[in-house]
Amino acid sequence: MAGFIDAHTHLFPPEQARRRADLAAADPTFAEMYTDLRAKLADAPALRAAIERAGIDRAVAAGFAFREARHLAEQAEYLLAAASEAPDTIAPLPCLNLALPGWEAEARRWLSRGARGFGELRPHNQGWDPLGPDAQRLAHLAAESGTVLLWHVSEPLGHTYPGKRGGISPAELGQLATLVPEARMVAAHLGGGLSFYLQMPEVRQAIGNIYFDTAAVSLLYDEGSIARLVALAGPERVLFGSDFPLLAPRRQLERVIAELPPDAVGAVCGGNAASLYFGTSKP
Numbered sequence: 172m173a174g175f176i177d178a179h180t181h182l183f184p185p186e187q188a189r190r191r192a193d194l195a196a197a198d199p200t201f202a203e204m205y206t207d208l209r210a211k212l213a214d215a216p217a218l219r220a221a222i223e224r225a226g227i228d229r230a231v232a233a234g235f236a237f238r239e240a241r242h243l244a245e246q247a248e249y250l251l252a253a254a255s256e257a258p259d260t261i262a263p264l265p266c267l268n269l270a271l272p273g274w275e276a277e278a279r280r281w282l283s284r285g286a287r288g289f290g291e292l293r294p295h296n297q298g299w300d301p302l303g304p305d306a307q308r309l310a311h312l313a314a315e316s317g318t319v320l321l322w323h324v325s326e327p328l329g330h331t332y333p334g335k336r337g338g339i340s341p342a343e344l345g346q347l348a349t350l351v352p353e354a355r356m357v358a359a360h361l362g363g364g365l366s367f368y369l370q371m372p373e374v375r376q377a378i379g380n381i382y383f384d385t386a387a388v389s390l391l392y393d394e395g396s397i398a399r400l401v402a403l404a405g406p407e408r409v410l411f412g413s414d415f416p417l418l419a420p421r422r423q424l425e426r427v428i429a430e431l432p433p434d435a436v437g438a439v440c441g442g443n444a445a446s447l448y449f450g451t452s453k454p
């Protein structure tokens with residue numbers, strides 16, 4: 172079997188972790204999610220240790236949707252450096268703010284230096300339209316470069332939690348995927364219910380470019396939710412992700428494996444992420 176991959180983790184440079192209070196003062200979304208000191212910020216050695224404990228070989232490391240360019244750039248530099256120190260172990264996804272005039276030049280700069288996509292994208296927190304011309308340009312850029320967009324998608328119903336709102340809605344993501352069908356996009360957190368509409372033939376046909384990850388599933392959904400998602404979307408469209416450091420990759424991987432039909436484990440827990448993010452489906 173191909174090795175396991177955690178397709179949804181987050182890294183911050185140690186310097187940003189040290190400046191946590193300043194970042195919270197400057198950035199309302201960061202403040203919402205990370206003012207509470209129990210909300211962990213992890214660096215690359217912590218990620219590598221956590222996946223090693225879990226028997227996971229590789230990880231997709233995403234950025235945070237800061238509002239300011241300098242905070243995004245500082246984190247992007249760190250993600251790219253972490254990936255180059257551990258080649259073929261960490262796939263870096265810097266984040267972008269499409270409300271900033273220079274976003275496209277930044278995106279191209281990160282791609283030229285090894286970014287495997289962009290995420291975790293939160294358009295409404297940053298104040299840009301996920302269906303507007305810039306968003307469509309970003310989707311085309313992902314398609315041209317063979318990289319992936321990871322979107323924060325949350326549930327329109329249910330309990331609230333820090334960071335729930337401000338991503339892209341399931342309906343908006345479905346519309347964007349329909350507008351740019353060549354772009355491969357991952358809907359985080361089981362896609363906030365978007366998978367339900369795969370049962371409509373025209374929707375199923377229109378959003379074949381959307382994948383779903385399992386990040387934070389144990390905080391959101393009941394047991395059986397991943398198996399139901401796999402039944403709806405197919406094992407080739409679902410990716411195991413923990414949302415580390417929010418949750419421990421080892422426990423999450425155990426939970427996902429326990430829930431999945433055995434013949435889906437290879438694709439969901441590594442194979443799909445290998446071909447999406449690492450350009451290979453072999454171990």
Ligand SMILES: [Zn+2]
Pocket residue numbers: 291322323324359360
């Ligand atoms: Zn998220």
